[in-house]
Amino acid sequence: MAKIAIVADSTTCLPDELIKKYGIHIIPTIVSKGQEFFRDGVDVTRQQVYRWLQEGHRLYTSQPSVGDFLNLFSELSKKAEGIISIVLTGELSGTYNSAVGAAKMLADFPIQVIDSRTISMAHGFVVLAAARAIEAGQGLAQAVERAKAIIPRVNLFAALETLEYAQRSGRVPAIAAFVGSFLKICPILEVKEGQVTIFARVRTKRKAVERLLEEAKRRVGESPVHLAIVHSNVPEEAEGLKEHVAGLFNLVELYVADLPPVLGVHAGPGALGLAFYKED
Numbered sequence: 001m002a003k004i005a006i007v008a009d010s011t012t013c014l015p016d017e018l019i020k021k022y023g024i025h026i027i028p029t030i031v032s033k034g035q036e037f038f039r040d041g042v043d044v045t046r047q048q049v050y051r052w053l054q055e056g057h058r059l060y061t062s063q064p065s066v067g068d069f070l071n072l073f074s075e076l077s078k079k080a081e082g083i084i085s086i087v088l089t090g091e092l093s094g095t096y097n098s099a100v101g102a103a104k105m106l107a108d109f110p111i112q113v114i115d116s117r118t119i120s121m122a123h124g125f126v127v128l129a130a131a132r133a134i135e136a137g138q139g140l141a142q143a144v145e146r147a148k149a150i151i152p153r154v155n156l157f158a159a160l161e162t163l164e165y166a167q168r169s170g171r172v173p174a175i176a177a178f179v180g181s182f183l184k185i186c187p188i189l190e191v192k193e194g195q196v197t198i199f200a201r202v203r204t205k206r207k208a209v210e211r212l213l214e215e216a217k218r219r220v221g222e223s224p225v226h227l228a229i230v231h232s233n234v235p236e237e238a239e240g241l242k243e244h245v246a247g248l249f250n251l252v253e254l255y256v257a258d259l260p261p262v263l264g265v266h267a268g269p270g271a272l273g274l275a276f277y278k279e280d
């Protein structure tokens with residue numbers, strides 16, 4: 001184990017090969033159906049979640065408990081010299097508060113909790129920044145600094161097939177869901193500084209993807225870029241977009257990541273998005 005352990009919640013969307021490569025510890029968030037509770041990626045699969053949504057089940061999500069974090073932190077403290085825990089934005093979840101609460105219970109052990117101010121692979125890129133700093137031999141303070149430096153630079157856009165699922169969860173105004181459905185509009189959401197906003201409304205999914213690419217290109221230009229394609233249960237669309245992206249950007253790295261169940265509950269099936277940031 002690295003001297004500094006990295007802990008992230010399961011909304012990072014990091015591909016399994018990166019989690020394994022950098023020894024990142026993932027703590028699952030929770031999906032509930034009725035009185036049943038499932039740990040994201042442990043007790044429930046993406047396919048199960050999308051099937052439940054399409055069957056009309058009402059699903060909810062919740063953060064890991066203080067105890068969940070405490071158990072993992074305590075285990076890691078026996079092997080590592082410090083812990084950096086990077087979690088999804090506190091504007092959308094209580095995960096940050098759970099992690100902070102657990103860290104306070106181990107006050108004698110160096111634990112830094114970072115609010116990534118974002119979700120999905122934008123969050124994942126923040127986690128990777130810290131993990132790569134540690135792999136390069138940097139200490140806890142330097143890795144924390146590197147991760148925090150990435151936070152204002154990451155971008156995340158997602159084209160949804162419908163706002164129905166986000167409306168159910170209260171992540172966007174109900175009126176927006178109504179208008180989107182009535183006019184057959186495909187919404188593009190942006191996550192920035194912890195907030196989810198409607199960036200644009202277009203008529204079709206194809207037009208939405210074109211708009212995603214145009215905006216990403218406008219923001220990064222010819223600069224080297226770290227980029228990930230995220231999707232909810234549409235792997236063929238994601239792979240097709242990957243081929244297009246490969247010829248459009250000056251790529252440092254490119255990944256395809258399926259949204260984990262806890263994010264799929266809010267995005268619904270069919271979402272397609274981009275997470276990216278420019279190289280230094």
